[in-house]
Amino acid sequence: MNYPESYRYTKEHEWVSLAGDTATVGITFHAQEELGDIVYVDLPKPGAQLAKGDSFGSVESVKAVSDIYAPVGGEVLEANELLTSSPEKLNEDPHEAAWLIKIRVSDPNEFNNLLSAADYQTYVGAES
Amino acid sequence: MIRKVRSHLSQNEGLIFEQSSPGKIGYQLPPLDVPAVDPAEALGAAQVRDGIEGFPEVSEVEVIRHFTRLSTWNYAIDLGMYPLGSCTMKYNPRINEAVARLEGLAWSHPYQPESLSQGAMEVVAHLEDALCEITGLDAITLQPAAGAHGELTGILLVRALLESQGNPRKRILVPDSAHGTNPATAGIAGYGVQNVRSNDQGMIDLEELSRLMDDDVAALMVTNPNTLGVFEENIIRATEIIHAKGGMVYMDGANLNALVGIARPGDFGIDVMHINLHKTFSTPHGGGGPGGGPVAVKKHLEPFLPVPRLKRLSDSLTWDYDVPQSIGKVRAFYGNFGVLVRALAYILAHGGPGLRNATVDAVLNANYIRHKLAPYFDLPYKRPNMHEVVFSDDRQAAKGVRTGDMAKRLIDYGFHPYTVSFPLIVHGALMIEPTETESKQELDLFIDAMISIAKEVEEETEKVTSAPHLTRTTRVDEVTAARKPIVRWKP
Numbered sequence: 373m374n375y376p377e378s379y380r381y382t383k384e385h386e387w388v389s390l391a392g393d394t395a396t397v398g399i400t401f402h403a404q405e406e407l408g409d410i411v412y413v414d415l416p417k418p419g420a421q422l423a424k425g426d427s428f429g430s431v432e433s434v435k436a437v438s439d440i441y442a443p444v445g446g447e448v449l450e451a452n453e454l455l456t457s458s459p460e461k462l463n464e465d466p467h468e469a470a471w472l473i474k475i476r477v478s479d480p481n482e483f484n485n486l487l488s489a490a491d492y493q494t495y496v497g498a499e500s
Numbered sequence: 501m502i503r504k505v506r507s508h509l510s511q512n513e514g515l516i517f518e519q520s521s522p523g524k525i526g527y528q529l530p531p532l533d534v535p536a537v538d539p540a541e542a543l544g545a546a547q548v549r550d551g552i553e554g555f556p557e558v559s560e561v562e563v564i565r566h567f568t569r570l571s572t573w574n575y576a577i578d579l580g581m582y583p584l585g586s587c588t589m590k591y592n593p594r595i596n597e598a599v600a601r602l603e604g605l606a607w608s609h610p611y612q613p614e615s616l617s618q619g620a621m622e623v624v625a626h627l628e629d630a631l632c633e634i635t636g637l638d639a640i641t642l643q644p645a646a647g648a649h650g651e652l653t654g655i656l657l658v659r660a661l662l663e664s665q666g667n668p669r670k671r672i673l674v675p676d677s678a679h680g681t682n683p684a685t686a687g688i689a690g691y692g693v694q695n696v697r698s699n700d701q702g703m704i705d706l707e708e709l710s711r712l713m714d715d716d717v718a719a720l721m722v723t724n725p726n727t728l729g730v731f732e733e734n735i736i737r738a739t740e741i742i743h744a745k746g747g748m749v750y751m752d753g754a755n756l757n758a759l760v761g762i763a764r765p766g767d768f769g770i771d772v773m774h775i776n777l778h779k780t781f782s783t784p785h786g787g788g789g790p791g792g793g794p795v796a797v798k799k800h801l802e803p804f805l806p807v808p809r810l811k812r813l814s815d816s817l818t819w820d821y822d823v824p825q826s827i828g829k830v831r832a833f834y835g836n837f838g839v840l841v842r843a844l845a846y847i848l849a850h851g852g853p854g855l856r857n858a859t860v861d862a863v864l865n866a867n868y869i870r871h872k873l874a875p876y877f878d879l880p881y882k883r884p885n886m887h888e889v890v891f892s893d894d895r896q897a898a899k900g901v902r903t904g905d906m907a908k909r910l911i912d913y914g915f916h917p918y919t920v921s922f923p924l925i926v927h928g929a930l931m932i933e934p935t936e937t938e939s940k941q942e943l944d945l946f947i948d949a950m951i952s953i954a955k956e957v958e959e960e961t962e963k964v965t966s967a968p969h970l971t972r973t974t975r976v977d978e979v980t981a982a983r984k985p986i987v988r989w990k991p
Contacts, residue, residue, distance in 0.1 A: 411982035427693070434978050435921040437680065459983060 373401045376467060380483055381492035382443045387467065390483050395444050398471040399431065399462070402496045407433040410462045415451035415473055422446060422475065424482050429472070431462065444482040446475040501952060504580065504945050505914030507970060513569040516556045517989050526560040554991040573972055575916050581942050585888040585919040585931030586679070586727055588757055588779035595849050596782060596842035605841055610833040614818055621817040624810055624834065627794075627844040631775060634847075634855070635756070636766025637796035641805045642840055643831040647754060650774025650793030651685040651721075653806065653830050657772055657797060658719045658748045659689055660804040660827050669718035669747075675704055677728060677923045679752055682721045691718055698925055702728040702881035704738050713745050723752040724765070727923040728881050729866065729888035729933075731758075739769025748772060748801075756780045757935070758863060758887035761856025772797045781843035790836040792843060806830045861936035862887045865943060869932055872947045876954040880926050887935070893928035896957045901964050903928045906953050908975060909967035913949035 379387045385403035389396045404410060412432040422428050422442040429440050451473050454461055461470040477483065487495065539548045558566070575582075582589035600606065608620045628640050644650040655672070662668045672686035675696045683693040694712060699705040704722065713720075720742045725731045732738065739749045751765050751773035757780040759765070765773050777783045777792035785791075797805065807826045808819035819834075850858060863886050870879070870889040877891035893903040907917035907930075919931035934943060956964050968974060 409979040409982075411979065432982075434982055436924055439683075 374467070375400070375489040375493055377489050379467070379489060380443070380486035381489065382441070382486055383495060384441050384443075385496075386440060386443045388443045388483060388486060390477065390480070393446075393477050393480070394449065395446065395475045395477045395483065396471045397443060397473050397475060398466055399440060400492070400496075401466050403438075404463050404466045407431060407438060408435045409433055410459045413455040413459050413462060413472070415455070416448050418448050418450055420448040422448060424479075440472065442475070443486055444475060444477050445479060446477045448473050449476055450474040501948075502913050503948065505912075505970070510572050510972065511565075511569040513566060513573075515989055516558060516563070516566050517554060517991075519558055519562055519566070520554075520556040522557060524557045524559055526558065526563060554989075577937070580915060581934060581938050581946055582916045583918045583932045583934055583946060584916065585729075585890065585933040586754065586922060587785070587919065588754070588776070588887075588933055588935060589785060589916075590757075590779075590782055590935040591937040592782050592784050592842075593846060593849065596845045599845040600838050600841045606838070608837070610837075614816070618816055620837065621810065621819075623841055623844055624837075625812065625817055627840050627847070628810065630844065630847045631794055631796060634760055634764070635753075635770075635773060635775070635796045636764025637770070637773070638766070638799045639802040639805060640794055640796040641809075641830075641835075642792065642794045643806050643829070643835040644774065644793040644795055645831050645836055646791035647752075647774055647776040647779075647793045648681040648685065649830065650776075650795045651681055651750075651752065652688055653793075653827070654750050654772045654774055654795045654797075655685050655689040655691070655719065655721075656827050656830075657795070657801050657804045658750065659691075660825065661748070661801055662718055664804075664825065670716045672718055673709070673712055673720045673742075675722060675726065677702065677726045677925050678721060678723055679727065679754060682723075682752060686721065696720075698726075701883050702726065702730045702925070703732050703734065703883070706734055706737055706741065709738055710741050713741055713747065715745060717742070717745065717747045719748040719750050721750045721752060723754060724768075725755045725758050725886040727755075727931075728883075728890050728926070729755075729758075729885040730881060730883045731886055735768045743769070754779055755887060758859060760859045761852065762859055766796075766798065770798075772801055777839055777843040782846045783839045783842040790839055792836055792839040794835075808834075858936040859887075862934070865934040865936065865938055866932070868940075868943060869934060869947060873932075873950055876951055877930065888931060888933035890923065890926050891930040891932070892926050893930060896954070897928060899957050899961050901957045901961060903930050905965050905967065906930070906950075906957070909953050909956065909964045910949060911968040912970045913952070915946055915949060 379389045381387050385400045387398050387400050410431055410433045415429045422445055424442055424445040426442045427439040428442050431438050431440060452471050455470060577589050577591055604619055608617060624642060631640050644653045659668050670692055671694050672691040673694050673696050674682045675698060677698050686693045696712060697705055697708055724735055742749050748771040749769060751770040753773045753775040756775055760780060773796055775794045778785045783792060803825040804827050806829055807823050808821045809823055811818050811820040866885060866887050866889050870885060878894040880892045903920045907920045910917050921929055922931055923929060953964060
């Protein structure tokens with residue numbers, strides 16, 4: 373699976389991409405594969421304030437409900453409405469169309485301190 | 501080979517709505533012998549309901565057959581083993597039912613004056629005493645209606661105590677092997693949740709716990725034995741770490757059935773816990789019905805317990821509402837009284853040695869299954885297990901067969917599935933809890949079924965991945981059902 377080089381990753385299996393001060397956050401291909409068929413996604417409303425590490429929503433699959441954590445802190449600008457009607461997109465295209473939220477980042481250093489694509493893949497390899 | 505079941509005719513049955521014919525009724529009233537009254541005139545039109553659209557109109561025999569036919573499609577603890585780990589499905593002894601149906605108990609009313617309720621109140625007092633003795637705690641409320649309700653009550657007690665000391669604190673620590681209700685409870689009680697990773701033995705990592713524990717942590721919520729069926733050997737040290745910084749330790753009592761008569765939470769540092777009466781004390785499993793989730797506490801949390809508190813006067817029992825620091829009521833009246841009666845019946849029917857025997861048998865049964873199945877299924881955590889055992893589907897996954905496939909095949913063998921994919925720290929978990937209910941004969945049938953399925957995975961993979969085959973409905977589309985649920989019948 374292709375893990376984009378420009379993204380950063382967490383050990384909780386979220387990815388982040390950064391454009392200016394706007395971060396886009398999603399869950400990784402590995403995460404959706406572990407969860408199995410995703411049936412419901414619960415996301416915050418725009419305006420919510422998140423600190424790095426806060427649980428900001430959950431992803432429900434036929435197997436389990438998992439919390440998702442903010443890899444970086446800031447204000448929620450947008451939640452992906454596509455996932456309300458089509459949660460299956462999270463299985464089909466986790467790194468692009470099925471992003472979860474966009475955040476106005478308060479501290480860009482939080483982004484830089486996350487895992488690189490290579491480090492994340494090593495981590496996932498070791499975990500499984 | 502399938503030994504426990506064979507095929508047998510069962511009746512087709514549609515929805516009761518589809519059997520309706522207009523005007524059909526299941527009763528007949530005598531002719532009116534008083535002047536007719538127009539309800540709209542007597543009560544006001546707003547108080548009178550029109551007919552209900554689509555309400556089924558059927559005769560008595562049709563109703564009886566409808567539900568009886570449906571009941572024959574079901575699986576129940578009265579038909580055989582229910583190996584659902586973590587859910588603890590144990591037999592409900594009939595003595596419980598006989599006692600709960602005694603006229604004076606079954607027909608007592610919560611508005612009866614105390615002078616006429618002394619017997620029922622004595623039942624409550626007896627159960628309070630018994631549960632305090634079993635848990636090693638000092639005081640208890642029987643109000644909460646189920647386990648998760650008990651959890652919330654317990655954490656609200658912790659909050660009330662900390663608030664009375666000036667600071668309710670912010671976070672609750674929850675091990676990653678916890679029941680899903682634990683973080684939900686903490687969230688509803690207004691706390692943030694922080695996960696504590698387990699170590700490679702499946703137990704709380706004390707170093708991690710020390711690192712996470714600070715003055716913002718209100719409590720640790722711990723299940724012991726935990727959801728791997730492993731006793732937290734370092735529980736006393738863990739409670740010391742929490743207490744040293746002013747936190748409380750909450751125990752999820754879901755697995756108390758592995759401790760009764762052997763170890764008491766109050767003795768290993770627990771401040772507050774709930775008890776699931778259906779899991780440990782054989783009351784009917786809730787499933788939406790009335791349940792019982794008593795919460796037992798150490799002395800320092802007693803002032804905050806829900807009102808009313810049962811109080812013994814010199815010659816009678818009374819309900820005491822004058823408890824200024826109480827968190828208030830958590831349930832109407834005094835909890836689900838009928839469930840409390842059943843739990844007390846179970847406790848008294850067994851007595852102390854009998855309760856201890858039930859614990860020992862539950863642990864023995866789980867270990868017998870572990871021993872017999874270990875050659876066929878991967879066992880990720882090797883610590884001695886208590887009342888349940890958790891395998892993973894690692895070996896079968898190599899053939900493309902997952903825990904859910906084998907669970908569905910188990911239905912063909914005449915058993916309810918074990919718990920699949922939980923706890924989450926085990927990849928592809930098969931979680932099995934036999935309870936003390938099962939005889940060696942039933943356990944052997946189950947073990948044979950599991951071994952046979954493991955062989956099918958090797959030799960007839962497709963038979964497992966497409967199971968079940970012998971049920972009325974074959975494999976359903978769980979994904980579509982969850983994504984696009986149709987939750988009610990519409991005309």
